[in-house]
Amino acid sequence: MPADTSRQVGQRVAATRQSRRMTQADLARATSVSLAMIKAVERGARTPSDATLDVIAGALGVDPSRLVTGYACKERRVHAALPELSAVLAAYDSPLGQSVRTAAELRRDVKQAEAWRLAAQYGRIAEHVPTLLADTLRRLHSSHTPDAARLVFSTARTADAVAYKYRAHDLSARLVDLMRWAAAQADDPMLSTTAAYVRTETFFAAQAHEAGLRALEAALDAAPSPHGDEGNAARGALHMRAAVIAGRAGDDSAAALHLAEAEQFGDRVREDVYQGTAFGPDSVRIHAVSVAVGLGGDHVSRALEVAEDWKPPEDLPAERCSGFYIELARAQLWSGLADDAFASLKAARRIAPQHTREHPWAKHDTATLRRLKRADAESLTRFAEWIGAV
Template sequence: MVALTSDDAGHGLAERTLVKIPRLGLVADRKRVGHTQESLAAALGLDVKTVRQWENGTYRPSTHFLEQRLAEELRITRRQLALRLDPPAENTPAPFADHEVDSEPTGCDVPSVSDRSRPVPELCSAGRNVIDWREVSSRPGSPAPSVVHSDIPQLRRVLDTRDLPEDGPVRSLSELMVAVDTVVARRLQSDYAVLAADVNELLPELHRAVLSAPSALEPQYAGLLARTYRAADAIADKFGYYDLSARIIDLMRTSATQSGDELLVGSAAYVRGEIYFASHDLEAGCRMLTAAADKIRVSASETAAATYGTLHMRAAVMAARAGSALRARDHIEEARQAARQVNEGVHLGTVFGLPSARIHQLSLDVELGDVGGALRLATGWAPPITMPAERRSHFYIDLGRAFHLADQPERVLSAFWEAKRIAPEHVREHSQVIDVVDHLELTTRGQLRDAFAGFAAGLVKPQGRSAFGP
């Protein structure tokens, strides 16, 4: 099916209809460069309706020329634009509006096949606001290979040449700050396919910036590099490249120290916890996190309280996984006390506040086998819609694990579908999801077993992985 807008016809530009999935990356790029929908349309010589339809997923540009012009206006590469326009396909439903794209419906909008006609329900009991597995279990399909894996060799090369980066431009400090904020947002939303491409382009520029910066600005550039290394580590860790993850974490710690920001050093310690999850050396990991937290003066600032709280939040899960219930509960109480001093939000790249502490309490209860505590915690509550996707997805993953322990397989599947709807790239290779689904595919019968088999077909088993939360 082909449709033409009046402005498109004047330029000979046809539009192809697609499944209507909001392209949030495209919206973020437009806002990052300061364009409104109206100003972007004017810059491209199009009707604003066309830009709205690109962003809400109804259509896409149909000519290479228009794609190139759009990429130039958004200051991204053609490869990055392709990932924004055609994210990796996931056979997941979207019954609730997770985000609202800032566009208005137009007469030329084609209704989406995933029309959201139902209101968002309140969570009045544990898991009742998640997707009904019967609605989606029959959907066929298998996961497309993630493009992230193809970006890993380039990431290794970028790190190998960090002291000898290729010649190229270096943007101003303010422009690089915006670019780093963008990759941090990609990480928090589990937008790994786009993130991998962004990181491989941004890191060489930051390496050049640090090497050429005047001494007075070097700490600021080092801080930006540390934050970008964390984004690179998210890719390595989530996709099972643990040797690469450990190497990147070490580079992050060095850059954080070079920045002179003690709280960024504390944030690097939080990320370092991934190494101990992967190696199962949980006692050592708890000691490392506690030592890092003890260096922070909580009353100094909101960021200080948040950094302190995140370290104890991660230590709580680590202690619970080690089977130490008392220490786990001490750590989560420290995290809660700190959370009362901050607003829920992103602090030095980590989501923290009372809702985040509650989600980690759920994980702690699941690790300790406290099924009743986990389900009571989830009853009547759901993560705020403003929370980044990965953290919200984790809530439903751990809720599914709690239902598994409670021998409620139907609710397990519903919770996992909700987690996948929120952050499909996060769920697809998540080892805890894979383990539970594998077990229930073997132990359930009939239609439910077929439903778990269908869900399993959308998962990809990595070599191994670890970590909790962004």
């Protein structure tokens, strides 16, 4: 456990529980932790173990780092899980044994894992997804059904969120390849479209932005005709992604073209999650900020304009909302708005602590803020220590 006192941890648990309108008995039932233990933790008489802290944080719907400053056990577990994921991938075409879960149990667990991904709960993913991926692969090889292939696809998508965020880029690329393979097994063009969206990570990691833009434009050419919400969301998401990578490539005309296309598709569908990728008008606004920051220079003011009278709604995926504030903080920092930038970084942490802590821009910009604002030492220094910028 980090250096917080038991009393400080207990006070945060109690405050978070009360904000959720839960009683101590409610929390005990939700966690299978005894009521006596919950009471002892909240009054500071007991220090929860890492396992107990995890289940309490999960029941409260927050990351453990919201309850314990500098909590790093999740990060250790994530890194420990990466070799296990790699081993599962090595035998993707010949997994040993039979799935220990029924088809219904697999669908339930894959859906739960997807919810963790959307909430940026990387520690929970790392703990459960390696065995889940192995089980979905076993199910696919024993049943050879499109439904089983979709379960493999979704689980690989969730596993990739951890691999990419924790900079295991070779493993991430292999997981993307597994997604593309599973999409072919399912014979589902929509899954292939989503795989093309996720594959863009490999181009971001290699800073091969022009090549990534070409790959996305090829995927747009191959995508199904945009019929109905699903088809519109699929093409809109690709245009949204293409706008961002065009911005990183410094191609402002291509960025503007793809962003305009994404906006048109966004106007046709409600904000929702399509194959694990959120798309709709709000997501397009968030990506408009990313495009402006990617282009830099005179474009940065556009990011500030978007955020001037709009904020992401709370029902969007946590990682996407956190990313909005991280990119906004960069635009604010470049514009000389240091206090606003720090406020945005704190908002990102509140929404998705693990995502913020692992984001290289958040670390870099926090370090820059600390150099610029040494007189405001205490709160900024605590944040910098939490994020690993000192």
